[in-house]
Amino acid sequence: MSQSKFTKGKAPVLSRRRVLHAGMGIAGATLIPGLGGIGAVHAQDKPAMGTWPAGSQGSSVAIAAMVPLTGTYAVQGADELKGWELAVEHINTNHPLMKTLAPKINNGVLGKKVVLKHADSAAKPNQALQAAQTFINQDKVILMTGSTSSAVAVAMNKFAQREKILYMPGISGSNDTTGKDCVRYSFRQGFYGEMAANAIGPVMVKQFGKNRKAAFMTPDYTYGHTTTKSVMDYLTKEGGWTVVTNQVSPLGTQDFSQYLTNIANSGAEFLINVNWGRDAVLSSQQAKQFGLLPKMTLVLPYQIPFMAKEAGPEITAGVLAATDFWWTLEDKYPLAKQFVEAFQKKYGYRPEWGAENAYVSFAHWARMVTEAGSFYPPDVIKQWEKGETIPSLLGDVHYRPQDHQAVRPVILVRGKAKKDMKNPEDFWEVIDIVPGDKVIQPPGEFGCKLGDYT
Amino acid sequence: MFSWGNFISQCFNGLVLGALLALISSGLTIIYGTLGVLNLAHGAMFMLGGYAGWVAYTQTGSFIVAIMAGALFVMLVGVVTERLIIRHFYARPAEDQLLVTFGLGIVFVETVRFFFGSLSKTVPPPALLSGITPLGFMVYPTYRLALLGIVTVALLVLYFILYRTRIGMIVRAGIEDAVMVDSLGINIQKVFMLVFGIGAMAAGFAGIVNAPVVAIAPDVGDAILVQTFVVVVIGGVGSFGGAVLGGLIAGQIISLTSMIDPAYSYVMLFVAMTLVLVLRPYGLLGTAGRE
Amino acid sequence: MPTRQRPYIVEILTALALIAAPFVLPHLGFAPTTINRILIWGLVGIGFDLLFGFTGLLSFGQAAFFGTGGMFAAYLLTQTPFSNTIAAAFVGMIVAGIIGYLIGLLALRRTGIYFAMITVAIAEVFFFVEFNPLSAYTGGENGLPGVPPPNLNLGFTTLTFDSNWEMYGFFAFWYFVGLVIALRIVRSPVGLLLRAIRDNPLRAQALGHNIHSYKLTVFIVAAMYSGFAGSLLAMLQGFMPPDAFMFATSGEIVMQTAIGGAGWLFGPLLGATVWLFLADFFQTTLNLGATWKLVLGIVFVLLVVFLRHGLVGAIVDVYHLVRPRKSATAPTVDAGPRPSLAAARTSPPASELRRKRTTGSTGPILEVTGLTKRYGGLVANSDIDFRVDHGEIRGIIGPNGAGKSTFFKMLTCEVIPTAGKIVFDGRDITTLGVADACQLGLTKSYQINQLFDRLTVRQNLAIAALGEIRGKFKLDLLKGVSKVAGLDAQIESTAALVHLGERLETPVSDLAYGEKRRLEIGLALATSPSLLLLDEPLAGMSPQERVETVALLKSIAHGRTMIVIDHDIDSLFELVERITVLQEGRVLVEGTPEEIRTNAEVQEAYLGGIHDEAGAA
Incomplete structure (x- = not known):
């Protein structure tokens, strides 16, 4: 050029x-x-690939979000979608917050307005892929996003690599997303099972002591399996804990009574619930009905947006959880405050971490594209792989070139009792902010091989 | 791993689940037996019961009102559906009936999603029935124990309606021979409407009484529908006793397999259905009459 | 429907449409992947339509085959060194076929709604098995990502179809192959029998066909179509989704077929086109979000309520409205005066019609001893001894409830006796099936017409004749029905015999009652029976028709053994040589018409009542 x-x-x-x-x-x-x-x-050395250059030849560029609006993860999906919408709006209007995160935006990226397209994925890989293909055909999208189920994220990863279109998972807790199923074309902003385990594990061992007995509840797919394994490994190796039972249930289970009965009779002292979305709400509510709570102590290694709201503080009070973001961090981080205010103004409630992850992911993408000065995917990827330290809502972060994972803090929270809540959304108290480099595994440990640029 | 405490607890789980399946299945089987229509929207009716009850509960705060609202609303939906749509399908092939009820099921589910969103809703059990009951050998959620009683009473009421009243007599005669009942000068149209309503009500009632156990969501009925089919196939299509027996058996199979590995519980349920089909093609209590 | 005059018109039109689609559809707002997806659903739909539209078996379990075929191919292509996509798709297809065979054995034990429920349940088992016990192979919830796009190994080079339109060419080719094969099946004797099973399974069986095996065959074929299409899906997406196993997948196949119209093979393609277009349109153009399913649901219900035969059916209906169907108007125009006795005399002698060989030609052809049938506590037949000789024409009379029909049903093996023995042509057939009995040369015409109402007279007679020509079961899936040796001769001579020679191309639903009655007898005749049972052949006829039918039966009787039940004693006495009187499930008396007429017992027990009844009828 x-x-x-x-x-x-x-x-x-x-x-x-x-x-x-x-x-x-x-x-x-x-x-x-x-x-x-x-x-x-575009010069000879940059042949057409994926939706490049067709996708960036108009006056706008399109992004596709495949987000669950129905099914088990629908609630979290709707929140994520708002995060993306807000990010796109901020990119197109030079909002000061976005300008801080991605200084070179100027009412759009590289002179183009950003348009967000979205479709319901129902957290099903198949539906997500179908929608993605349609968006590629119709809108020549240059970035894809959305998962809220790591099964979707993994499938979309491979699809992105095949189609040579950038992808940023939304919420995806599986180690595999930037582990064994990582690809060159995908970057993850949010935290995941291994980081959560290494953040929450020490606190659990310190607070509850060594040699305790835990029961796990695990959803039957990549997120559940990898997260449970990470937490189990930490607790058994570092804390000498015993796993008395691990009840694996399919995504979308309604009635957990059989699983809970097995746990009730297992002699566990702790219930480590890896279930997510509505599964987490239902399983925790039913655990209470069966008298498992508060007899056992509930732990949520991978916090679920809106769970406290749906299940109520009577269940989440005192519960230890690891998360990506909680709105009270606004007291500590000015950017977080800007975000929470802007979000609440537009949508009437305070964002949870799905929206935060969505917003920051787009901000980082906008930053990389504008810094690279090009929509050509390898240029953008190489910019990202420089691993520069960049701002997020929670201080500075960077992406690892080896596996495309953001090294970012993990937030530990504890559920508040109803009487301690200062407003109807004051469900969690932040007890620690663990720096990302303390809890992330060495790159390559999960077998990441990124694949080709072209 | 095996413990008697767990075994007995799981048997209890199975009993509660089984009773619930029995109630839903009997609704399906009465409709099918009398009208010859397999209602694929039955799972959606179950879901509607839950939502109608939830709305009533949020308005009044009374669980009793919620139950009545759930049951009556779904009965009304059943009657209206029968009048407006199902009625025109009696003379059409069975396949058309399946298609239209399948479509209606989708419409019900998506309508609820449209108005109430995908967020799950909870109806708490009445204060009297919340909490845990120690049974000596185990503790068990009080409401689930109560649920067993509530569903048993409902099944008895249904039995009474079917076997001890004039309308029940007509319904059972209708199961045997609709033409004959017609020739007796009974207004079969009204009977059909009522039967559809009662069958739907059974599902709706089950939907609301189950709401305190499993939070309701638009797609809560989908899994129930398939399980109901299995129950009906095991028990025998069109047989009230078969639905009850099939429900109880299905509940125990699911629960007891869960004790070993929950992943196999539904597989075992279908294995049982296969066995029944091979050994008794018309179901445990079914007869060869209806197909 | 394929017509006789233009045999390849459907193939040619389809090929043209497939070639034109990439140039036309994008202008209507279809994305290339959507078009590819439509082809895959259309391919599943062809198999499903053979099962549902042609055979009348509504399966809600096609997802099991779709998923299994796709998963198998995807596993081969992603987890093993195997890289030939076409071979993988064929492996997936064969595995789906094997699974189809096993499931078919179970599900086809029942029909109708029960069959639908069993297929739902079995498909759910596959879903659970795929999800949990087999998740090491299938990826469980994750599915199998990384499936390569289709390729074709030519030996010296390998073509890869990785762009959308290259894939379109690949999928369109296989869709076309699938359609051509399905059309051949539809036009084969098996295809005709599938429609016979759809319209009247019991009669199809009674005409000597092993309907269970044919149903199993089409079930397997449908499974193979699903399995192959599943493999193509994996290649299209580069990912084999676990969702393929879900109930929703089966539901979509059913809904798309219902929308497009069942019984035309390309109905599902049309249904898929509408379905996917609307889904895309509602979601991406109208931005309806989660509401898209509600709108589609309502659209679907309205379609089912108002368009009974789907879009294709609607188009055909409109076409017929504009241009009235020839065959429908034919009877009033060209049929002319009703066939009379004069016509009967000019018809070919019945001896021209074939008749199955029997081992002997004298002595008893049928011998029944101690035949008893009880239903619960009710005794229908009790200890009947009965014997008919070669060439005899026997009448059976008896008041209503005397057990005549049950007796016939036992003779034709439709009902298994509680006790006793039936020997036909020297062979014990007591526990044989009805199809086997027909194959041996024993068949029945029914008291209430048991015809294939949606088919023409020719097709009806062909179904009957094929039983004799092809035997109980034959897998001539790709052979044209018109190429079956001796079939047309058999159809035409039978039709001439029952005076329907002019009406061969008329649909049965357009026939007059008397014509239907004659066709009913014609069906039995076309199987070339050596022993023909006629259950009330004169039922419901006018006096004029009775005279004609008696003449017809007389002409048939030439060289044939027959047993006739009827209430019309006078006609019967004219027709038969000997009469057996049944009363309360027992043989009351047996003798020549003259003996019966004068028998006091018969007069008292029977004749007194029947005249009143005849008067009432």
């Missing part, structure tokens, strides 16, 4: 950088989007 020439109308993408570098005013910058449709220049 010819970087030196400022040819009006011929290479708007590049001219934009120069405009910004030159420090020209907004008036000048706003002229540019109108010139966007004329066509990008």
Whole structure:
């Protein structure tokens, strides 16, 4: 690409950088989007791939979110979607928060407005893939997102690699997403099973002591299996705990009484519930009905947005959980405060970590694209793989080039009793902010092989 | 791993689940036996009962009102559905009936999702029935014990209606021979409407009384529907006794297999159904008459 | 439906449509992957339509085969060094076929709604097994990602179909192959028998066909279509989803077929087109979010309520509205005066019609001893001894409830006796099935017409004749029905005999009652029986029709053994040589018409009552 020439109308993408570098005013910058449709220049060494360059030749670029709006993870999906919507709005309007996270945005990225397309995935890989294919065909999307089930994330990973289109999972707790099923084209912002286990494990051993007996409840797919394994490994190796039973249930189970009866008769002192979404709500509620709670102590290694709201503080009070974000962190982090305020203003409630992860993921993508100055996927990936330290809502973070995982803090929270809640959304108390590099496994430990750029 | 405490607890689980399945299945089987229509929207009716009850509960705070609302609303839905749609399908092939009820099931589920979202809703058990009851050898949720009683009473009422009243007599005669009942000058149209209503009500009632146990969501009826089929196939299509027996058997199979490995509980349920089909093709209490 | 005049019109039109689709559909807003997906659903639908539209078996369990075939192929392609996608798809298809055979053995024990419920339940087992015990192979909830796009190994080079339109070519080719095969099946004798099973399974069986084996065959074929399509899905997406096993998948197949129209083979393709287009449109264009399913559900219910035969059916109905169907108008225009006795005399002699060989030609052809049938406490027949000789025409009379029909049902092996023995042509057939009895040369015409109402007279007679020509079961799936040796001759001579020679192409539903009665007898005749049972052949006929039918029966009787039940004593006395009188399930008396007429016992016990009844009828 010819970087030196400022040819009006011929290479708007590049001219934009120069405009910004030159420090020209907004008036000048706003002229540019109108010139966007004329066509990008791409040199011989950058052959067409995936939706490039077709996807970035119009006046806007499209992002596709495949998000569960029905089924077990519907509640969390709806929250994530709001996070993405807000991020796109902020990218297109130069919101100060977004401007901090991705300074080179200018009412869009590289002179193009960002358009968000979304479809219901029902947290099913198949439905997500179908929707993604449709968006690729119709809208030439240049970024895909959405999972809320690691089964979707893993499938989308492989799909993204095949189609050569960038992908950022939404919520995905499986170690495999940036482990054995990692791909070159996918980057994960959020925390996951292994990080959660290494963050919550020491606190559990310290607070509850060594040689305790725990029962696990695990959803039967990659997130459940890897997260349970990570937590189990930590507790048995570092704390000498015994796992008396691990009840594996299918995603979308309604009645947990059989599983709970087995746990009731297992002699466990702790109930470590890895279930997620509605499964977590139902299983915890039913555990209470069966008298397992509060007899046993409930632990949620991978916190579930809105669980406290759905199940009520009578269940979550005193419960230890690891999470990506909790809104009271606004007291400590100014960016978090900006985000919570903007979100609450638009949607009328305080965001949970699904929305936070969604927002930050897009901010990071916008940053990488604008820094790279190109939509060409390998350029963007290489920018990301520089591993630069970049801001997030919770301080500085960086992405590891080896597995494309963000090294970011894990938040430990404890459920508040109803009487201690200062407002109707004050469900959790932040007890620790564990730095990411303390809890992340060495790169390559989970067998990540990223694959090709082209 | 094996312990008697767990065994007995699981038997109890099985009994509660079985009674519930028996009630839902008997609704399905009465409709089928009398009208010859297999209602694929039966699972959705179960779900509707839960939601109607939940709405009533949030308005009044009374569990009794919730139960009545759940049962009566679904009965009304059943009657209206029969009048508006199902009625026109009696003369059409069985396949058309399956298709239209399948479609209705989707419409019910998605309508509820449209109005109430996907968020699960909970109806708490009445204060009197919440908490845990120690039974000596184990503790058990009080409401689940009560549920066993509630469902048993409901089944007895249904039995009474079917076997001790005039309408029941007509219904059972209708199961034997609809043409004959017609020729006796009984207004079979009204009877059919009532039967559809009663069958739907059984599902709706089960839906609301189960709501304190399993939180309700739009798709809560889907899994129930398939289990109900298995129960009906095991017990014998069109047989009230078969539905009850099949329900109880299914409940025990699911629970007792769970003790060893919950992953296999449904597989075992279907294995049992296969066995029944091979050994007694018309179900345990079914007869060859209806197909 | 394929017509006789233009045999390959459907194939040609389909090929043209498949070629035109990539140039037309994108302008209507279809994405290429959506079109590819439509082809895959359409392919599943072809098999499903053979099962549902042609054979009348509504399965809600196709997901089991779709998933199994796809999973097997995906496993081969992702977890083993195997890389030939076409071979993998065929392996997936064969595995699905084997699974289909096993499930079919179980599910086909029952029919109708029971069959539907069993297929649902069995498909659920597959779902659970795939999800849990086999998750090491199938990936459980994760599915199997990383399936390569389709390729074709030509020896010297390997073609890979990785872009959307390359894949379209690949899928369209297989869809076309699938359609051509299905059309051949439909046009084969087996295809005709499948429709016979759909319209009237009991009669199909009574005409000597092993309907269970045919049902199992089509069940396996449908499973293979599903399995192959499942493999293609894995290649299209590069991912084999566990969702393929879910009830929703089976439901979608059923709904798409119902929307498109069953019984046309390409109905499911049309249904899938509408379905996927609307799903895309509601979601991505109208942004309905989760509401899309509600709208589609309502659309579906309305379609089922108002469009009984789906979109294809609606198009055909409109076409017929514009251009009235020829065959429907034919009877009033060309049939002319009703066939009369004169016509009967000009018809070919019945001896031209074939008749199964029997071991002997004199002495008893049928010998019954101590035949008893009890239903619970009710005794229908009790200790009947009965004997008919070669060439004899026997009448059976008796008041209502005398057990005549039960007796016939036992003779034709429709009902197994509680006690006693039936020997036909020297062979004990007491516990034989009805199809076997027919194959031996013993068949019955029914008291109430048992015809294949949606088929033509020719097809009806063909179904009957095929039993004799092809035997109980034959897998000539790809052979044209018109190429079956001797079939047309048998149909035409039978039709001529029962005076339906002019009406061969008329659908049965358009026949007059008397014509249907004659066809009923014609069906039995076309099986070339050596012993023909006629259950009230004159029932419901006008006096004029009775005279004609008696003449017809007389002409048939030539060189044939017959047993006739009827209430019309006068006609019967004219027709038969000997009469057996049944009363309360027992043989009251037996003798020549003259003996019976003058028998005091018969007069007292029977004749007094029957005249009143005849008057009432």
